[in-house]
Amino acid sequence: MSKKILIAFLLLLPSTALSQDYRPKYEVFGTAGYGTTYDDEGGVGRGLDVGAGFGVRAIGKLGFEGSVNRIGHQREFASSPVRFEGTGVFACANAVYHFSDSKAQPYVIGGIGLLHHEDRSSGLGPPRPPLSASGFAYNFGAGVKVFLNKHISLRPEFRVFVGDLGKAGGTEPPFSLLRGSVGIGYHW
Numbered sequence: 001m002s003k004k005i006l007i008a009f010l011l012l013l014p015s016t017a018l019s020q021d022y023r024p025k026y027e028v029f030g031t032a033g034y035g036t037t038y039d040d041e042g043g044v045g046r047g048l049d050v051g052a053g054f055g056v057r058a059i060g061k062l063g064f065e066g067s068v069n070r071i072g073h074q075r076e077f078a079s080s081p082v083r084f085e086g087t088g089v090f091a092c093a094n095a096v097y098h099f100s101d102s103k104a105q106p107y108v109i110g111g112i113g114l115l116h117h118e119d120r121s122s123g124l125g126p127p128r129p130p131l132s133a134s135g136f137a138y139n140f141g142a143g144v145k146v147f148l149n150k151h152i153s154l155r156p157e158f159r160v161f162v163g164d165l166g167k168a169g170g171t172e173p174p175f176s177l178l179r180g181s182v183g184i185g186y187h188w
Contacts, residue, residue, distance in 0.1 A: 021101040022147045024187035027055040027065075029155060033181025037073040037088065039171040044084040044121075045073030049179050055096065063096040065109070069161075071177055081123035088117045088177060090137055090161050103147045110140040115163030117175055135173075137163035145185065155183035 035049040051069025058064055068091045075084040094111030115137035120130045141159030148154065161177040 022103055022105065022150065022153075022187075023057060023101045024150070025057050027057075027153075027185045027187045029053055029055070029183045029185035031069065031155065031157070031181045031183035033157075033179050035071050035073070035177045035179035035181075037071065037086075038176045038178075040174065041172060043075060044086070044171060044175075045075035047071050047073040049177070049181060051181075051183075055185075057098075061098040061101065063098065065094045065096055065111075067092055067094060069179075071179070082121075083123050084121045086117055086119045086121065086171070088115060088163070088175065090115050090139065090163065090177070092137065092139055092161075094139070098145070105145040105147075106142070107145065108140075108142050109157075109159065110138070112136070112138045115161070115165065115175065117163070117165055117171065119171055133165040135163055135165045137161060147187075151187050153185040153187060155181075155185055157181050157183065 031051045033049045036046045037044050049069055049071040051067055053065050053067030055063055055065035070087065070089045072087050090113060092111045092113030094109050096107050096109045099106045114134060116134045118130050118132045139159055139161040141157060143155055143157030145153045145155050158180050163175045164173045165171065165175055166173060
């Protein structure tokens with residue numbers, strides 16, 4: 001009889017581990033991904049996007065995060081000396097809604113913040129120094145937090161960032177970024 005109880009316990013143990021709630025209060029995370037940038041006339045380049053942030057699970061499935069991410073973008077034309085190049089930095093405060101408290105937690109995210117962009121494009125006329133501008137930004141997206149254990153999660157995510165730099169930024173407003181990324185989070 002005790003062998004049957006032991007076997008049942010060992011068979012049920014993995015399912016109880018998968019059904020546990022993963023709702024830690026705090027998270028720090030880093031992300032790396034690839035993005036494409038646009039202005040009102042089309043694509044102004046692609047590049048590597050890196051970022052970091054801090055999050056807190058406030059009430060139930062609702063959380064809040066602060067994040068900063070940076071993309072360096074570039075686009076060259078083979079038959080022309082025109083080269084679009086620049087760096088965009090988005091600093092945002094976000095609300096995150098988790099659809100689950102299980103080991104895999106799909107979520108939606110959205111927020112507001114600031115965009116700072118430096119435009120180093122060339123070939124569009126006489127040489128000029130880099131143009132720099134800052135303005136309002138917002139973002140929205142979706143992803144999933146997959147807990148590898150109680151403290152570590154992977155965060156594949158797709159997000160759209162949009163910022164308004166006005167005419168001073170070298171790019172025509174709005175400046176936007178479509179980004180796919182993977183993050184690693186530490187929770188406690």
